[in-house]
Amino acid sequence: MFGAIDIRTARPSAAARFEAFYREHAHDTYCFVRMICRNEEDAKDIAADVMAVVATKWKNFEPDNPRAYLRRMVTNAVIDRDRRAKRYEQRIHKIASSDRVDHAVDDITTRDELSAALATLPPNARAALVLKYYFDASTKDIASTLELPEGTVTSLVSRALATLRTQLDEDGSNE
């Protein structure tokens, strides 16, 4: 399939290799992005986009740890998307009354308090929590994946948990 990326230069084995890569990593990538992304459609877009980028650069794609690399790409994509959404929100507010604007960002699946609280965290923190509590990654692995110092990861997780606790406690006391 991915001889299609550049049919003039790609070797047949490259297509096969990418197909195997896709089979191995697509689910994990989608799983990861779905859990840190607040919108299912966005999650699909990001997962597809990340794999497409890899496919496009497949010829030179040789990371030491492909899974971590993909997760980092996903995290960056989520961060980018959040930023763009915020910028657009600001522009729309300049020209429209706020009650008329539908925010894609606000279309968050707030099925429960924890989901709502998680949605308030920055993408990096969400990614760290997913890695820690779902993928059972060590601080070292999280740091490697997110390309952050271990100390930063520790404080990132710690702050995220503190925020969650505060919010959940507030919600609990309000009820």
Add this chain to the structure above:
Amino acid sequence: MNENDLSKQLTEHYQSSAPTRLPDDLESRFRSRAAHHNRRRQLARGGAAALAIAAAAVAALTLPNLNNERTVRVEPAHRGDSLAPTPGPTPTASTAAIALPPALPQLITSSQTVDECKQIAPNGSVKTQTQPNINDAAIKSSGKTRPWARQTRFISVERQRDSTVLLVIRDIDDDRMSVPVGTVEAGSIASQLGRSRDGATAFVRISRPGGPNPVDGELGDTTLLDIDLFHGSVRIRGKGFAYTDGQIAGTGALTRFATSDEYARTGAWVVLDLIDGSSKRTLTLATNTGCTAWNARPGNVTWLGKDRLSVQARMFAPSERTEKDFPRCCGAMLASYRTRVVNLATFPDALFEAPESTYAHGPETETAYRDLVAVESDEAGHEVWGYFDETNSDARELRWDQVSSRSKRPSTLKIPNPSTKRLYNLQLRVDARHWIVGPAKGNLGTHIIDLFDSSSKPVEITPSIVLQK
């Protein structure tokens, strides 16, 4: 809540919310995005002809279907393959997961010269002419030419083996740039009649000797296509052909969807890859502008007729580009995407049916870039969007309550523009049949915009349909 409780909650939350399988439409999105990245990459290399290769390559892309282990494989297309479009595989019950689109017509490659094109014309009646430097004037008058537009020097209309008429824009160095403008049936004659005074418009007459028209029943025996070159973009007007407006540099709007086999016949630049499985229907829409691709999800597509469909779609916004790089149409898509799923149900039809005098006039040809202002829809589903000259920062502050002031004519809106700069190309979409395109008059200060319906009749603007919030 202590940390252990929270950790436990988080673990349970993630375990319960983790997807157990890949979504069905992920692979179609991947295809679309891969196509987009390919096009951008090829464009970045400066070869428009490479677009066709990329498109053909994407058409040949085979994805693993991880959910049911069914895969459809199609050999990739290569240069030198037959130019005639080939039908896609017919979906069957066992291989219905992906039905690949037909191969895209290939553009002229660097190995083909004008002389060769003359030689391969089937009946010798095709005139091939070359007009050098046709868009020099446009290029010189432009402050914002694109790099490849500056390299463009030659334009010609050529026939291909499959009767495709190509407007060929040749790079002065390697003659690789070419653009399909449409397909006419065998025996048609394509000739270039001349060019406009400013050198920016090439007039091409496509004549056909009668018989049923393969493109559109309304097409007369002779159709005049205006091919305008502005800033390296191409604008084509003409009944029966897709109103393909500025797809190269992206100044124009997506105006028509073509079904896959219609695409094969017309060479429309808006590609609709029909992936029609037995149990689901997924449409992948892509333009070869190199800047946009979007998907329509199953359930969001309604067939309205032979070549019409209603689509609710989301655009994949290329993250690498800034907003101002987006062409007008794409800007609309982008904004809609950002607000929520855009209702495209009437968008292409409305533009396609728009009276040429309404749509084609105006200063939208004067700049290739515009700044998106807003896209909104109210409770009734009216969509409103506008675009302004990117340099006109004041205009971005335009508010709808400012827009709502009306002039004496009931079909006219008066838009105060405090800026000393010109307001470009405001489009206000009102509903399925009404839209405003402008400015029709005015330059500085105030812009008068006429509102027409799809039959060119002025429409009275009432508070109930426009801009009154």
